[in-house]
Amino acid sequence: MAQAIVIGAGFGGMAAALRLRARGYDVTLIDKQDKLGGRAYQYNRNGFIHDAGPTVITAQFLFDELFELFGKKRQDYVEFRDLYPWYRIQFADQSTFDYGGTLEQTLLEIQKIEPDDMQGYLDLLEHTRRIFDIGFVQLGDKPFHTLGSMLRCTPDLIRLENYKTVAQMTHQYIRNEKLRRVFSFQPLLVGGNPFNTTSIYSLIAYLERQWGVQFAMGGTGALVRALGRLMQEQGIDVRLNTEAQHIQIRQGVVRGVRTESADLSADVVVCNADAPEAYLSLIAPEYRRGIAPRRIHSMKYSMGLFVLYFGTRRLYPQIAHHTIILGESYQELIERIFDRFELETSDLSVYLHRPTCTDPSMAPSGCESFYCLVPVPNLQSNINYDRIGPFLRDATVRYLEKTCLPGLSECICEDFYVTPPAFSEKFKHPARFWF
Ligand SMILES: Cc1cc2nc3c(=O)[nH]c(=O)nc-3n(C[C@H](O)[C@H](O)[C@H](O)COP(=O)(O)OP(=O)(O)OC[C@H]3O[C@@H](n4cnc5c(N)ncnc54)[C@H](O)[C@@H]3O)c2cc1C
Structure with a gap:
């Protein structure tokens, strides 16, 4: 039987391992961490369960498919629960927009803010459908690694106006400033800047509209364990x-992988570790195809995140599962983070996760689990996160207390935080960036 080695047991690596297995390979999956999941790590601190990273499921069919490859049903391994709203967006004036549910529900929310934008939203949705059809259905599994492959796709991409940014495309259809933010923040979910990310990323909005947003009961960690069971x-x-x-x-052909303790031979190697780091440290210079360390270091990377995980000794039933809390300045804040590498500590825009909204078993009885993502400059900045960490922690608690969690400083418990350098160290990403 042909041998395959997959490096990295995050979702990408686990999916690759399962797909190779379904094709008849003898598969070995290796990871430097002590658990499966990669960025989908899970912490359990005295009954407060925190997914370290991903929690929003937008394309559940991709998970279902991995189980179907072996004649199994994903539902027999892990339950996905539909969420409503998908996200609650809270503006600086405390007004909110519940994004998600049926088309009618979203149109009603738009009507409350700006009835004239209802038609604009429908037109925007139609545009994102066309992007989805080409960018995801037709091109989603096509490689863009050579000039030829890029040129072949160019006419389709130009027709979709990929030269516009997500923000430009949204502003073309939506006039109200609050709604413009609601329908263009999605690139931030994958670490991108809506003001310079190609509008192809608007397909996330269509993915959500088409399949909704789900949460894995037990947290994303339960989904990781389900894939672990399937692999076993x-x-x-x-x-x-x-x-x-x-x-x-050797001679241009992959032969295997060397680990600390063994030389593992293979006919196929899939490396789903972070790509820049893999080029820098796992592949000999003569096989890097001209991708020099200088180029890797000077590339533009996504933002970093400061993540505060915490529990509360009281309930906050009014808080949605996913809340995006926007500060006064939005574009200005994004420019400071992405372009000027400046840290903002008072007028924040953050994402708040409350898994106990959907699955109360993720905290002890009468308590809640939360995490709060604060976008910050990545490691291309010179910020000393070790020094500033405690200050950012306090600033985040104060901000949440003021905007949505009254009394937080009295009831917060089991809190800890992760900074960009700590993520970089844990997941073996180069020291310059994190996401
Ligand atoms: C805070 C946060 C929130 C997020 N929220 C969402 C969300 O809600 N929805 C969503 O869809 N996405 C979300 N994402 C993005 C999502 O987490 C990632 O896209 C996804 O987890 C990446 O999976 P991966 O398998 O490609 O990489 P990773 O999960 O990074 O896995 C790579 C693995 O490779 C291992 N590795 C690296 N080098 C080596 C080596 N030399 N030897 C052995 N192993 C090695 C690492 O230990 C790691 O386990 C979020 C990310 C973060 C950080």
Whole structure:
């Protein structure tokens, strides 16, 4: 049987391992961490369960497919619950917009703010449908790694106005400033700047409209465990606490992977570790295809995040599962983070996750689990996060207390935070960036 090695047991690596197994390969999956999941790590601190990273599921069929490859049903392994709203957006004047649900529900919310934008939203949705059809259905699995492959796609992409940014495209259809923010923040979910990310990323809005937003009961960690069980049943050899040190290539052909303790031979190697880091440290210079370290270091990277995980010794039933709390300045804040690498500590815009809204078992009885994502400059800035961490923690608590969680400083418990350098160290991303 042909041998395959997959490096990295995040969602990408687990999916690759399962797909190779379904094609008949003998698969070994290795990861340097002690648990499966990569960025979808899960912490359990005295009964407060926190997913470290991803929690929003927008394309559930991609997970279902992994189980169907082996004649199984995802529902028998992990339950997905539909959310409403998908996100609550809270503006600086405390007014809110519940985004999601049926088309009618979204139109009603738009009507409350600006009835004239209802038609604009429908037109925007139609545009994102066309982007989805080409950008996801037709091109989603096409490689863009050569000039030829890029040129072949260019006419389609130009027809979709990919030269416009997400913000420009949204502003073309929506006039109200609050609604412009509601329908253009999505690139921030994947670390992108809506003011310079290509409008192709607007397909996220269509994905949400088409399939809704779900949450895995037990948290994303439960989904990771479900995939772990499936891999075990299918005989995939999972090796944790195992770091790949080198991808062995001879005469242009991959031969295997060297780890601290063994040389593993393989016919196929899939590396789903962070790509820039893999080029820098796992592939010999002569096989980097001209991707020099200088180029990797000077590339433009997404923002970083400061994440505060915490519990509360009281309930906050009025808080939605996903809330985006926007400050006064929005474009200005994004420019400061992405372009000027400046840290803002008072007029924040943050994302607040309250999993206990959907699954109360994620905290002890009478308590809540939360995490709060604060977008910050990435590691291309010179910010000393070790020094500033405690200050950011206090600023975040104060901001949440003022905007949505009254009394937080009296009832907060089990809190801890992760800074961009800590993420970089944990997930083996280069020291310059994080997401
Ligand atoms: C705070 C946060 C919130 C997010 N929210 C969402 C969300 O709600 N919805 C969503 O869809 N996405 C979200 N994302 C993005 C999502 O988490 C990632 O896109 C996804 O998890 C990436 O999976 P991956 O398998 O490609 O990489 P990773 O999860 O980063 O996995 C890579 C793995 O490779 C391992 N590795 C690296 N180098 C080596 C080596 N040399 N040897 C062995 N192993 C190695 C690492 O330990 C890691 O486990 C979020 C991300 C973060 C950080």
